[in-house]
Amino acid sequence: MQKIDYAYWLANLPGIGNRTIHRLLAQTGSARELYFLSEKQVKLLDGIGEKQKETLLAEKKKTDFRAYEQMKERGIAFLSLEEEAYPEKLRNIPDPPFGIYVKGSLPGPEQRTVAIVGARRCSEYGRSIAKKLGGRLAESGICVVSGMAAGIDGAGHRGALQKGGSVCAVLGCGVDVCYPPSNRGLYCDILKEGVFVSEYPPETEPLPGYFPARNRIISGLSDAVVVVEAKNRSGSLITADHALEQGRDIYAVPGRIGDVLSAGCNMLIRQGAQILMDVETFIRDLSPGTVLAPCQESFVHLLLEKEERLVYSCVGLQSKTMEELIRETELSTSQLADILMRLLQKGFITETFKNCYIRRL
Numbered sequence: 001m002q003k004i005d006y007a008y009w010l011a012n013l014p015g016i017g018n019r020t021i022h023r024l025l026a027q028t029g030s031a032r033e034l035y036f037l038s039e040k041q042v043k044l045l046d047g048i049g050e051k052q053k054e055t056l057l058a059e060k061k062k063t064d065f066r067a068y069e070q071m072k073e074r075g076i077a078f079l080s081l082e083e084e085a086y087p088e089k090l091r092n093i094p095d096p097p098f099g100i101y102v103k104g105s106l107p108g109p110e111q112r113t114v115a116i117v118g119a120r121r122c123s124e125y126g127r128s129i130a131k132k133l134g135g136r137l138a139e140s141g142i143c144v145v146s147g148m149a150a151g152i153d154g155a156g157h158r159g160a161l162q163k164g165g166s167v168c169a170v171l172g173c174g175v176d177v178c179y180p181p182s183n184r185g186l187y188c189d190i191l192k193e194g195v196f197v198s199e200y201p202p203e204t205e206p207l208p209g210y211f212p213a214r215n216r217i218i219s220g221l222s223d224a225v226v227v228v229e230a231k232n233r234s235g236s237l238i239t240a241d242h243a244l245e246q247g248r249d250i251y252a253v254p255g256r257i258g259d260v261l262s263a264g265c266n267m268l269i270r271q272g273a274q275i276l277m278d279v280e281t282f283i284r285d286l287s288p289g290t291v292l293a294p295c296q297e298s299f300v301h302l303l304l305e306k307e308e309r310l311v312y313s314c315v316g317l318q319s320k321t322m323e324e325l326i327r328e329t330e331l332s333t334s335q336l337a338d339i340l341m342r343l344l345q346k347g348f349i350t351e352t353f354k355n356c357y358i359r360r361l
Helices: 003-011 018-028 031-035 039-043 050-062 066-073 124-139 152-162 181-193 210-220 235-246 260-270 279-285 299-303 306-314 322-329 333-346
Strands: 077-080 099-103 113-117 143-146 167-170 195-198 224-227 249-252 349-353 356-359
Touching: 003 018, 003 031, 003 077, 003 099, 018 031, 039 050, 066 077, 113 124, 113 152, 113 210, 113 235, 124 143, 124 152, 124 279, 143 152, 152 167, 152 181, 167 181, 167 210, 181 195, 210 235, 224 235, 224 260, 235 249, 235 260, 249 260, 306 322, 306 333, 322 333, 333 349
Parallel strands: 113 143, 113 224, 143 167, 167 195, 224 249
Antiparallel strands: 077 099, 099 195, 349 356
């Protein structure tokens, strides 16, 4: 078998997720080495349960690679972290997908990429801004990354395609599945001119749990993220949260006070996101002289202690109470209070209301 076959086998083991794969590779070094472990060696692996160990052993005996060959014949490539062709921007995020499925040509390592994200049920104003922004980015040679969702995502893609630009659609399903079905026309246009990316195998149907995870890939493939319209609690803010962890620039389009679709953007600006006041000014900010390379190591890991990083990772761009943080971190009330005080003093978080905390950008 070729090297890529072992990676494909590992990525498709049932019941073994991305983080477990990273734990396994930390012990074995490669998918090939993991594949050839003896039963005794598999039993000694740390970080996985007995059922997962049984899966590892069973799947070696019955894995059929014909599906892999048929996938390649349909123009779908599989890239793993073990491949040089794996996107460098994505490789450097905190939780990179071990494997991605690609239909089309990925942006080159030197091409700038900007994500346009926002509400599915957007206003006509938001739609027009996203479309105009996508078009101007395309005219400037910048690839537009988004999730092909209804609303803002789709408008950004359409604007770029109408100007003959390149687009990258990151899906929460297989790359051969059109979701939402209402975007069938857009899906066909991207098939001709752009690229689809997913960490889920072909023919995987969309499930609600897949979309928050795919948002880290949208920001991971991008040099900057623009939120056009978003409610206070939305997937777009999850993407912005990932972008912050990954060291990406975050921009938000301001909106009217009291407008539900502007609440998320206005909150991002309050927390320190850059304001996108004018499309032309934004394009100039992304001029060739501007360096937008992803951080090799998050500044958070450089400035915070281990327990501080744990708490910081649980505090997001949406307010969380002490009770929520205690449940997520499993720290005592006194431990958490001490760490929160240190994070406040260092300027990493803000107390929005009494005992309610959000990140600072």
